[in-house]
Amino acid sequence: MSAIKQKVAAISIAASASMAAIKFVVGIAIGSIALISDALHSTTDLLATVVTWIVVRVSDKPADAEHHYGHGKIESLSALGVIALLYVLAGGIVVEAFSRLRDGAPLPKITALPFVVLLIDIAVNYWRARALHRTAKETGSQALAADALHFSSDVYGSFAVIGGLALAAYGYAWGDAAAAILVAIIIALLGLRLARSTVETLLDQAPAGATEKAEAAIRNLTGVVDVERLRVRMVGPTHFIDAAVKVPRTYPIDLIDDIKRRAESAVAMALKDTDLTFTAIPVALDNESIHERIMVIARNSGLAIHHITVHDLGGKLTVSIDLEVDGDMTLHAAHEVADRLENDIRGDFGTDLEVDIHIEPLEPELPQGTDAPSERIDNVRTTLVRLAAEAGSVHDIHNVRVRDTEAGEIVNFHCRANPAMSVIEVHQHVDEIERALRRAFPSVKRVISHAEPAR
Numbered sequence: 160m161s162a163i164k165q166k167v168a169a170i171s172i173a174a175s176a177s178m179a180a181i182k183f184v185v186g187i188a189i190g191s192i193a194l195i196s197d198a199l200h201s202t203t204d205l206l207a208t209v210v211t212w213i214v215v216r217v218s219d220k221p222a223d224a225e226h227h228y229g230h231g232k233i234e235s236l237s238a239l240g241v242i243a244l245l246y247v248l249a250g251g252i253v254v255e256a257f258s259r260l261r262d263g264a265p266l267p268k269i270t271a272l273p274f275v276v277l278l279i280d281i282a283v284n285y286w287r288a289r290a291l292h293r294t295a296k297e298t299g300s301q302a303l304a305a306d307a308l309h310f311s312s313d314v315y316g317s318f319a320v321i322g323g324l325a326l327a328a329y330g331y332a333w334g335d336a337a338a339a340i341l342v343a344i345i346i347a348l349l350g351l352r353l354a355r356s357t358v359e360t361l362l363d364q365a366p367a368g369a370t371e372k373a374e375a376a377i378r379n380l381t382g383v384v385d386v387e388r389l390r391v392r393m394v395g396p397t398h399f400i401d402a403a404v405k406v407p408r409t410y411p412i413d414l415i416d417d418i419k420r421r422a423e424s425a426v427a428m429a430l431k432d433t434d435l436t437f438t439a440i441p442v443a444l445d446n447e448s449i450h451e452r453i454m455v456i457a458r459n460s461g462l463a464i465h466h467i468t469v470h471d472l473g474g475k476l477t478v479s480i481d482l483e484v485d486g487d488m489t490l491h492a493a494h495e496v497a498d499r500l501e502n503d504i505r506g507d508f509g510t511d512l513e514v515d516i517h518i519e520p521l522e523p524e525l526p527q528g529t530d531a532p533s534e535r536i537d538n539v540r541t542t543l544v545r546l547a548a549e550a551g552s553v554h555d556i557h558n559v560r561v562r563d564t565e566a567g568e569i570v571n572f573h574c575r576a577n578p579a580m581s582v583i584e585v586h587q588h589v590d591e592i593e594r595a596l597r598r599a600f601p602s603v604k605r606v607i608s609h610a611e612p613a614r
Contacts, residue, residue, distance in 0.1 A: 174287055176205050178280050180382075184275050189592075191267035192259055193323040193338035194277075196252040197316050200346060201280075203244045238304075238357040245350040252343040267335055267343040269328040275318045284313040309329075311349065316342040365391040366398070369430055373400050376425035382406060382418045384442055398433045400426055409440035410449045415439045453478065456503050462496070463521060477513040478504065486520030493518050528562035528569060536561045540599065543572055548594045552576060552588040555613070567604025570596065578612035585610050 179201035186194030211460040263350060291307035323338020369391045377386055384405040391400050402422070406415055419437040427433045443452075449469050457464045470477045485494045497516040505512055530536075540559040547553045555575040562569045574592075575587045593606040 160330070164441060174283055179205055181276055182280060184569045185273050185507040187270060187272055189268040189270065190256070191273065191320075191324060191327070191335050193320040193342065194267075194273055196256070196339040197313070197320045198278075199248055200316055200342060201251070201313060201595075203241075203248050206241075206244065218348075230411075235388050242350045242354045242357070244348050249343040249346040249350070252339050252346075256339040256343070260333055260460075267324065267327050271325060273324055274321060277321050281317045284311075284317070288314065291544045316346045317343065338576065341533050342455045366393055370397055372429040373426045373433075375400070377402060377404060377422050379424060380418060380421050382414065384444070387440055396432050397594055398426075398430045398596060399436075400430075400433055401436045401438075402487055403440055405439045405440045405442045407444050408455055409444075409447060410441075450475070452507060453480065453504060454505055455501060456599035457482075458483040460500060460503060461565045462500060464500075466517075472513075475511060476508065476515065477515070479517070480516045481519055483521040490518075498578055529559035529566065531563050539570055540572075542596060542599050543592065546592045546599075547574060550588050550591055552580070552584070553592060553610070558609075564604070568600070569605050569607070570603055571609075573609045577613050 172266040182194055182201060183198035186192075186198050205264075219508055243302055283479060288307050288311045292304070292311075295304040295307055308334050319338045323334045323336075326337070342368065370389060373391060374386050374389050377383060377389070383405060386402060386404055388403040390402075391398055393399070397534075401491050402420070404422070404482025406418060410418075419439070423433075423435045426435050443455075448465050453467055454464070457480075465483070466479075466481040468479040480500075482497055484496055497518055501514045501516060504514055531539075536559060539561050540556065543556045545558050547557070553574045553576050556572055558571075558573040560571045562571075574589065576588070587610045589610055593608060597603050
C-alpha cells in the first residue's frame with residue numbers, strides 16, 4: 160500500500176513542476192496576473208506534493224515504542240501545513256489583483272498560446288486529481304486527499320483564468336484581475352473544506368458512519384449480548400476502535416476469545432483498515448440455569464466443584480455440591496473454604512436455601528506411568544469381560560490398557576452399550592464394573608471407561 164501512495168505522489172511531483180513552470184513563463188510573457196496566480200497556485204501544489212511524498216513514507220511506518228498508534232497523524236499535520244500555504248497564496252493573489260484594479264494595468268498580450276497551455280493543464284490536473292482521489296480513497300491517506308483537492312482546484316482555477324483572458328481579449332481590462340481574484344476564492348473555499356476534515360481527524364472526531372458500522376458488525380455476532388460502549392478515531396488511514404462488549408458470564412475464556420477474533424474480522428470487513436481493542440464485560444442472563452449460576456460463583460472463587468444436585472421442595476431450593484480441595488489441607492481449613500462457598504451461594508440466591516457441600520480431595524497429578532506387562536493386561540481384560548457379562552447391559556470390552564504409576568495402576572478401557580439407553584443408565588452400569596474391578600484388583604488406583612453405542 161505504501162509503494163502505491165509513493166508512486167502516485169512521485170508522478171504528481173513531476174507533473175506539478177512542469178506545468179507550474181510553463182504557466183509562469185507564459186504568464187510573465189503576456190503580462191497576465193491571472194495566469195501568474197495560477198502558476199503560483201501550481202507551485203504551492205508542487206511544494207505540497209513534495210511534502211506529501213515525504214509524509215507518506217513516514218506515515219506508513221508501523222507503531223513503535225514511542226508511537227503506539229503508528230505515525231498516521233503526520234498526514235493530518237502536513238495537510239494543515241499545506242492549507243496554510245494555500246491561504247497565504249490566496250491572500251497574496253487578492254492583494255495584487257485589487258492593486259491592479261485600483262491602479263490600472265495594461266491589458267495582457269492575448270495569443271493562442273496561453274489557452275493551449277491552460278487546456279493542457281486542465282487535462283493533466285483532471286487526470287492527476289482523479290488518480291490521487293482514487294488512491295487516497297483506497298489507502299485512506301489524508302495527505303493524498305489534500306493533494307487531490309489541490310489539483311481539483313487547479314482545474315477550476317484554470318477555467319477561471321481562461322474566462323479572464325477571454326474578457327481581456329475583448330478589451331475588458333478588469334477581466335484578468337477578476338479571474339485572479341476568482342482563483343483566490345476557489346483556493347480559499349477548497350482549503351476550508353480540507354481544513355474542516357483535517358481538524359476533525361486531529362480532534363479524534365469519529366468518521367461519519369464509522370461508529371454505526373462497527374457497532375452493527377459486532378452486535379450481529381453470535382454470543383454478543385450488547386455493546387455497552389464503542390469509540391472510533393482515525394490515525395492516518397486506520398480506524399482505532401475501542402469496544403466494551405457484554406457477553407454471557409457463563410462463557411469460558413476460550414469462547415470469549417473466539418468472539419473477540421470474530422469481532423476483529425467483522426469490523427475489518429466493515430471499515431477495512433482497523434485496530435480493535437475488545438473489552439469483554441461478563442453479564443448475567445435471565446435464562447441462566449441454577450447449575451450455571453453456581454458454577455459461576457465457584458469459578459469466581461477459583462474453586463473446583465462438580466456433581467451439582469438441585470431440588471425444588473415446593474418453593475425452597477436444596478443444593479448439594481461436591482467440592483474438591485487439596486488433599487493435604489486440614490479439615491478446619493477445608494471447612495472454611497466450604498463455608499465461604501456456601502455464603503457466596505446464599506448471597507446470590509437468598510438465605511432461604513439449603514446447601515450441603517461434600518468435601519473431597521482433588522485428584523492428584525499422577526506421575527508418568529509405564530505400560531504393564533502383557534500378562535497383567537490380559538488378566539485385567541479377562542476380568543472386565545466377566546464383570547460386563549455379569550452386569551448384562553455392557554459388552555464388547557476392548558482397547559484395554561493398564562499403566563503402572565507410583566500412585567497405583569491406572570486402567571483404561573472401551574465398551575459398548577445399547578444406543579437407546581440413557582446416559583444415566585449407562586453410567587450406572589459402567590460404574591458398577593469399575594467398582595468391581597477395583598475390588599478384584601486393590602492395586603488399581605483409577606478406572607477410566609469410554610462407553611460407545613453398539614453397532
